[in-house]
Amino acid sequence: MAGKLVKSIREAIQLAGLKDGMSISFHHHLRNGDYTLNLVMHEIAALGVKELTLNASSLFDTHAELEEHIENRVVTKINTNYMSSGLGRRISEGLMEAPVSFRTHGGRPRDIQLGITPIDVAFIAAPTADCAGNCSGKFGPSACGSLGYAFPDAMYAKKVIVITDNLVDYPLKGWSIPEIYVDYVVRVDAIGNPQGIVSGTTKITRDPVGLIMAQTAVKVIKHSGLLKDGFSFQTGAGGASLAAASYLKNVMLQENIRGSFASGGITGYLVDMLEAGCFESLMDVQCFDLKAVESIRKNPAHQEISAMQYASPAAKSAVVDNLDVVILGATEIDTDFNVNVHTDSSGYIMGGSGGHSDTAAGAKLSMIIAPLFRARLPIVTDHVSCISTPGRDIDVLVTQRGVAVNPKNQELMLRLKDAGLNVMDIQQLKAVAERITGKPGHLTRGERKVAEVIYRDGTVIDSIYSV
Amino acid sequence: MKKIIRSATAGTLESSDALVTVAPHENGVVIEVDSVVQKQFGEEIFRAVEETLRALEVKDARVSVVDRGALDCVIRARVETAVLRGEEDA
Incomplete structure (x- = not known):
C-alpha cells in the first residue's frame, strides 16, 4: 500500500512506463485554476517523450503552455470535449497537423469504455487522497466537489496516477474514486489555484x-x-x-x-x-x-x-x-x-x-x-x-x-x-x-481541417476548418 | 462646412458599442475601421462613417473607428458626437 506513494510526478511517469506514441488523460474539475496538466506536461517534455495523444475532458486558457508542447511534438493529437478561446484560436490558425477530435461529455466515456480511445496513463488531480489512492474532490484546500469526469479515466486507463495537495491518513473517509483503480500517488504543493477552480459566486444576469x-x-x-x-x-x-x-x-x-x-x-x-x-x-x-x-x-x-x-x-x-x-x-x-x-x-x-x-x-x-x-x-x-x-x-x-x-x-x-x-x-x-x-x-472558411466534431454515438457530424 | 480643429472621441470599447476618434487632417477624409465584425459588416461600417461625415459637411478629417459590434445607428451617432466635440465652434 505504501508502495504506491512516490516522490515526484516524474518518478510516477517513469514507473507508469510512459513511452512515445502513448495516450494520456486529464479531467477538468479544477477548470481555469488547474495546475496539474501543466506540471505533468512539463515533466513529460523534460523526459523527452514524444507524439502523445492528449485526452482531456476539457482544456482552458490556463493550459496555454500546451502550444509549446504541440510545437515540440510532445503532443501530436488532442481528444477533448471543450477548448476555450486561447488555445482554440491557435488550433484554428493551424497549430496542429492532426485535427482535434471533439467529443461530448457522454461520448468521451463511451469511447474510453469501448476502447476506441484507450488511455495508457491517466492523471487524476485529487483535492484529497490517501496513500493508496482513495480520493475525493469534496475536501482539501483545492476542493472542487464532484470528480465525475475522472471516473472513466480511473476505471479504464492502464495506469492511473493520483496527484494531490492534501494527503491524508488511510483510509480517506468519503472517497469518490477507490484505490482499486490507482497505481501511484504523488503529493505536490498545489494542484490548482482555488480562485480559478470555482468562482466564488455565479451571478444572475442584470441585463x-x-x-x-x-x-x-x-x-x-x-x-x-x-x-x-x-x-x-x-x-x-x-x-x-x-x-x-x-x-x-x-x-x-x-x-x-x-x-x-x-x-x-x-x-x-x-x-x-x-x-x-x-x-x-x-x-x-x-x-x-x-x-x-x-x-x-x-x-x-x-x-x-x-x-x-x-x-x-x-x-x-x-x-x-x-x-x-x-x-x-x-x-x-x-x-x-x-x-x-x-x-x-x-x-x-x-x-x-x-x-x-x-x-x-x-x-x-x-x-x-x-x-x-x-x-x-x-x-x-x-x-x-x-x-x-x-x-x-x-x-x-x-x-x-x-x-x-x-x-x-x-x-x-x-x-x-x-x-x-x-x-x-x-x-x-x-x-x-x-x-x-x-x-x-x-x-470564407480556410482550406485545412483543424477539428472534427464527433457526436455522442461516435459518428462525425461536422468538421471545423482553419481561419 | 465643419472644420475639425482638435482630436475628440465618442463611444466606448464595450461590446455592442464603438469608440470613434476624429482628428484634424489636411486634404480630405481618411477613415480607418477596426471591427470585431469586419468580415461580416466592414463595408457597411465604412459607408456609415462616410455618409455621416458627408451629412455633417466634414471635408477634412482623420476618423478612426474601433468597433465592438455596434449597430449602424450607434456608429452614426458616435461619429456625429465625435465630430461635434472636435469641430471649430464647439
Whole structure:
C-alpha cells in the first residue's frame, strides 16, 4: 500500500512506463485554476517523450503552455470535449497537423469504455487522497466537489496516477474514486489555484434582455405540460440560464410542485432549489461554485455521478435520458435548429459541446436560450458554421423578441400558442434580427481541417476548418 | 462646412458599442475601421462613417473607428458626437 506513494510526478511517469506514441488523460474539475496538466506536461517534455495523444475532458486558457508542447511534438493529437478561446484560436490558425477530435461529455466515456480511445496513463488531480489512492474532490484546500469526469479515466486507463495537495491518513473517509483503480500517488504543493477552480459566486444576469429571455423560458416550461411532481431539470451556468432557474424556483414553490432531480454542472442556484424542496436530489458531475462544493460535501441528497452515469450512450442507462427539460446556450442556431457551440462568429474555436448534445438528445424538452443578436451578429443563420448539436434534438428557441418552436414538435407549438406566448417561425426571427443588424456578409472558411466534431454515438457530424 | 480643429472621441470599447476618434487632417477624409465584425459588416461600417461625415459637411478629417459590434445607428451617432466635440465652434 505504501508502495504506491512516490516522490515526484516524474518518478510516477517513469514507473507508469510512459513511452512515445502513448495516450494520456486529464479531467477538468479544477477548470481555469488547474495546475496539474501543466506540471505533468512539463515533466513529460523534460523526459523527452514524444507524439502523445492528449485526452482531456476539457482544456482552458490556463493550459496555454500546451502550444509549446504541440510545437515540440510532445503532443501530436488532442481528444477533448471543450477548448476555450486561447488555445482554440491557435488550433484554428493551424497549430496542429492532426485535427482535434471533439467529443461530448457522454461520448468521451463511451469511447474510453469501448476502447476506441484507450488511455495508457491517466492523471487524476485529487483535492484529497490517501496513500493508496482513495480520493475525493469534496475536501482539501483545492476542493472542487464532484470528480465525475475522472471516473472513466480511473476505471479504464492502464495506469492511473493520483496527484494531490492534501494527503491524508488511510483510509480517506468519503472517497469518490477507490484505490482499486490507482497505481501511484504523488503529493505536490498545489494542484490548482482555488480562485480559478470555482468562482466564488455565479451571478444572475442584470441585463434586461437576459431577464426577459429567462422569464419567457420559464413560461415555456410552465406551459409545456412537463412541470409537475417528479419534474427533472438541467441548466447551464450562464447569466440568463441562472435567472431562469431562479424564476422557475418561484413558480415551483408557488404551485407547490415537487421535482425529482436537477443535474449536470451544479451551481448555488440549484442548491437553493434543492434546499427549498423543489427537487429531491441533485445529480452532480461537476460543481461550478463554492456553494455547490459545500452542498455536495454536506448534503446526502446532493449526489456525485460519474461521466458515464451522467451521459454515456454506452451505459445501460444515464441521467440525461431521464431529463424533462434542459436549458442550453448557442453561439449560432440555423433555420433547421442545428446549434453551434464550438466556434465564434469569425470561425475560431472557442468552446465545445460539453454535455450540450447529450442533454439535448435525452431531454423531453430541449430549449435554446439566446439573444436575437450579439454584437451585431444575428443568432439565427441559414446554416451554422459548425453543427455541435443536430436540430432534430432541439425543441424550442427562446429570444427576447419571440419563441420559435421546431415544427417537429407540434404539440409544444400548440401549447405555447394557446398560452399566449409570442410564437414565431424561426425564419421570422431571423428577419427581425437582420432588420436591426443588417445582413451579415458570408465568411470564407480556410482550406485545412483543424477539428472534427464527433457526436455522442461516435459518428462525425461536422468538421471545423482553419481561419 | 465643419472644420475639425482638435482630436475628440465618442463611444466606448464595450461590446455592442464603438469608440470613434476624429482628428484634424489636411486634404480630405481618411477613415480607418477596426471591427470585431469586419468580415461580416466592414463595408457597411465604412459607408456609415462616410455618409455621416458627408451629412455633417466634414471635408477634412482623420476618423478612426474601433468597433465592438455596434449597430449602424450607434456608429452614426458616435461619429456625429465625435465630430461635434472636435469641430471649430464647439
